[in-house]
Amino acid sequence: MNGRAENFKSVFIYSDELANFEYSPTHPFKPIRAKLTLELCRRYDLMERPWIRLVNPEPLDFAVMKEFHDEGYLKILQALNSGTLDGKHWPDLLSGRKGDFLTVDPEILKYGLGTEDNPIFSGVYDYAALTAGATFLGAKMIASGEVQVAFNPLGGFHHAGRAYAEGFCYVNDVAVAITHLLKEGWRVAFVDIDAHHGNGVQEAFYQENRVLVISFHESGRDLYPWSGFENEIGEGKGRGFTVNVPLPQNTDDEAFVRAFEEIGPPLLDAFAADIVVVELGADTHISDPLTHLSMTNFGYCQVVKKLVGVAPRVLALGGGGYDVYKTARSWTLAWGILNDLEPRDEYVGVVGGMMFGPEIEVGSLHDKTVYMMGNTKERINREVDRVVSYIKQNVFPIHRIK
DSSP: OSSOOTOOOOEEEHHHHHTTOOTTTTOOOOOOHHHHHHHHHHTOSSSSSEEEEOOOEOOOHHHHTTTTTTHHHHHHHHHHHTTTTTTTEGGGGGGETTTTTEEHHHHTTTTTTTSSOOOTTTTTTHHHHHHHHHHHHHHHHHHHHHHSSEEEOOOOOOOOBBBBBBBBBBHHHHHHHHHHHHHHTEEEEEEEEESSHHHHHHHTTTHHHHHHHEEEEOOOTTTTTOOOOOOOOGOOOOOOOSSEEEEEETBBBHHHHHHHHHHHHHHHHHHSEEEEEEOOOOOTTTTTTOOOBBBOHHHHHHHHHHHHHHHHSSSEEOOOOOHHHHHHHHHHHHHHHHTTTTOTTTTTTTTOOOOOOOEEEETTSSOOOOOHHHHHHHHHHHHHHHHHHHHHHHEEEEEEOO
């Protein structure tokens, strides 16, 4: 592959400041994944192209964030960032220590802050505003026609609500960007292949027919946030514009790709979005410590290729992925696909080797696929068939898909 057409342009949105944030030493969410991804993209000759730019984001303005988020909640985040809340200093809000996590009084807990998932740390508002700013920058550059593809590996905080933090997410950058795009008259689809259901985005647009929300994820029977079942299809004028494809434990590449092919392209073609926002969570990987799917980056890449094939403009966001090195590998491959480039290792054969964490196990970025067999495979196929059938019967007719 030689890259995109002459007028094609893309941006990789990155900040060392973001990549170096840490929730706590033992927290599973590691922003450093973004830095590892950029290093791999450079190593595999996926950055130095005339149509590719590396851009640095700025924190998003409070006024833009409150187009989606509750103003009071944002002010709480701001106050915690500066170390005070209603006259109390930040340390005075602490009520004890649980393991490596600080616990706080109920005044903070009602906002979902101070939990093990969403601890308070110095600069928490700065961090949230910068992650939202990175995603917003990508949306703005695409909407202006400046680029066709933007990738923010530290985006995709799809669990946060209007007035609360949840699931490692303080500000819902996805909902903020989509809300703004709607104000500008754009038609938007959101496709989420993260292993966790994007409940915050679903809630934001559950009654909206200008946004198509499609989520492929591990079933809420087995995994946080315990939602995203196939019968959650939207309400009111939004009925049929929320689509959930819950997948059973041990779903492999073949089953995931099949489910995507059956549901994703037909709906995206029928909806005809101007911009497709894609959450490229890599926690579907068989090695991920927080989930129970059995995918490899072989199936992951097949899905990304199919997404690129049906999307006129793509805003790609990293999402989850808690095996840090496997995630960096997957995102590097996705960036190559977004730019129609094949990764090329210029250090192959060099004495002493150049491999580190992301590639050392297999000698390349690419995994070999994993196939489930026997009763496990039969169980997976039955459940995938059931869910796909439900969506075709209950959602496809709304979009006039035969």
